[in-house]
Amino acid sequence: MAGTRERARAATTADILCIAREQMAALGAEGLSLRAIARELGMVSSAVYRYVASRDELLTALIIDSYDRLGAAAEVADRGVRRRADIRARWRAVANAIRDWAMTNPSEYALLFGTPVPGYAAPQDTIGPATRYTLVLVQLLADLDATGVVRDTPVPKALRADIARLRDVFGVPVHESTLVVGLSAWAALMGAINLELFGHLHNVVDRPGALFEAVVAQHGELLTGGTIGGRTASNPT
Amino acid sequence: MAGTRERARAATTADILCIAREQMAALGAEGLSLRAIARELGMVSSAVYRYVASRDELLTALIIDSYDRLGAAAEVADRGVRRRADIRARWRAVANAIRDWAMTNPSEYALLFGTPVPGYAAPQDTIGPATRYTLVLVQLLADLDATGVVRDTPVPKALRADIARLRDVFGVPVHESTLVVGLSAWAALMGAINLELFGHLHNVVDRPGALFEAVVAQHGELLTGGTIGGRTASNPT
DNA sequence: GAAAAGCGAGAGCACTGCTCACAATTCTGT
DNA sequence: ACAGAATTGTGAGCAGTGCTCTCGCTTTTC
Incomplete structure (x- = not known):
């Protein structure tokens, strides 16, 4: 046979x-x-x-698989939002999906975003699946741009060249100011999840999930709202 | 003798x-x-x-010591800013100090904020030193409040009770809206450092430090600026 | 000066990743 | 159909780990 x-x-x-x-x-x-x-x-x-072949190879296989599952979770969450133009709802959905995945698979999340194994340089095989969940976020930014929101977020000059690469890699046209707030939202999202999942909030806040909610709400506004900074009555200008 | x-x-x-x-x-x-x-x-x-007594005890000692060094670094950075009322400058100084410490002591930073050792519940001894660097940030928020900046950041109702604890723990009176943007800034800061230090930006941005700069600049404005969200001409309301 | 406490040595247990030679099994080409 | 090749499991073995225990030796204490 x-x-x-x-x-x-x-x-x-x-x-x-x-x-x-x-x-x-x-x-x-x-x-x-x-x-x-x-x-x-x-x-x-x-x-x-x-x-x-080795313990490291097993780890690599697990990493690839985990990235894939996380990416899939983010994708279905995004697709689950009917009103595609409601970027804020999609952001909330994706952010919650990533957090939920992290909470239900803490060890796998830690494998992806926790301390890298020392001397273990992520093999080339892992960077493909790694971009899957990122792509969901970048696509969100592109769709956000398509809605015509204008931002006066200052884009540090030094960042322009760096950010240009993101467009090349993902092949999606996104305004620089949108990328800046998008990257910032990404960092805040991952930071909130890390702090919560790794137990750094136990002595700071009653309900650890509170930080996550605040971060998602705030960056949801930042992404879709528009202006930030300055211009408040009581601002001592 | x-x-x-x-x-x-x-x-x-x-x-x-x-x-x-x-x-x-x-x-x-x-x-x-x-x-x-x-x-x-x-x-x-x-x-x-x-x-x-054991390997775990050694790890604990290293953790305590690292928290202490990180806290000291944050404190001297904050104290190094002469114009105490310039909260934005102090935020930048503290944020940069934390990042610099992380970059020069990557393994110790990973020990503090990376994957927690499984089955290793942080002993009570570690929570004291852990609050040292946090206290610098909270004090920054208190001083910010003292300058009289007013924010119309919405404070999710569910957060109020959770956040009240922070006041008790640190004994510093801070407005709820300030705490919300402060916690968010904290999460974004840690998230940016994690992403950069643990190598998740190599395929996204040319210069990994770019994300950190953007995050610090943006949240610096958010902290000291005032209004966020809504009210842009092109915002489809 | 004697008793007590601290210290280093060495053997040993149970565990790990990994390699190698060997035997048994299954597949493949003629 | 059968011989040769490839694949799979076995068991021994090497080097390393955390940790325990006993045995002497030294220092401190009373």
Whole structure:
């Protein structure tokens, strides 16, 4: 029977990834052990090396898969908003999706956005899937630009050249001022999730999720609102 | 000679911490090895257990020390601004100090704000030093309030109760709207540093530091500027 | 000066990633 | 159909880890 071997190989490879994910959820990326996986599979430890070259390679596979799942979650959240022109609603949806994914898969989120494994340079294979969730956000900015919102956000001169690259990479035309607020919203989003998920808010705020809500609301306004800065009556100008 | 033993003990304890820091800088927190420290000290591995109870305890000591250094860096940066009323300048100074500290001590920063060690609940000892750098930011908000800036930033109702705690913890009176923009700025700051330091910008922007600059500039305006949102001519209301 | 406390050495346990030679199995080309 | 090749699992083994325990030696304390 041709292909039997291939199917068996694919099956145990999938088993290994599955067990690895469970192990990571239980003990963190640190506690990922090939020997434990082998035990779980009823094999001797050296046997799993027939399927995965090293512990780092397994980690890389998990990273790629996690990026993919996160990207998928962001995409379905964005597509779930019927009124495509309501950028603020889409931003909220995507931001919440990313946070929800992080909260339900904390170890995988930590694998992606926590401390990088030292001496472990992300292989080229990971940068593709990594851009998936980012692309959702960039597309949001492009669609926002299409609605004709004008911003007087100052764009630091030094940033223009750097930001030009983003257009090239993603192939989406976005105004510089939009990119600035977009990048800022991205950073705030990830920062809020990190602070909450990694337990830095326990002594600051009663309900850790509060920070996230505030950040999303504020940057939602910043993205779609328009003007920021200056020009308040009590501003001592 | 009385106290000889004590001084020797303090000396080797300091040596252990020092070597541990070097090791972490070289190999990351993952690569911190008590046996390697013992080798470096010319002792047998079991001897270092006279000075440190376990690897986790060493990690905790490093965390406390790192929080302390970060807090000190933030404090001197803030104090370095002569015009105390120039909140924006102080914000820039503190933000830059935190980023600089992170860039020059990446492994220690990762220890504080990266993936928490699984199953390792931050001991009570760490929460004191952890608030030191936070206090600098909160004090900034209090001083900002004292300048009389008025904001019409909407404060989500659900946040009020949560935020009240911050006042209690730090004992500094701050308006709710100020706290909202302050927390948001904090999240954005940490998010930008994380994204840059952990290498998530390499495929997005030419110069990774660009995101940080944009975030600091924007939230500097948000903090000290006043109004945000709405009210633009082209805003389709 | 004797008792107590602290310190370093060394052996040992259980665990890890990873390699290698060997045997059993399955696939493939003629 | 059968021989040769490729694949898969086994078990031993190496080097490393955190940590424990006992045994002497030194310093401090009473």
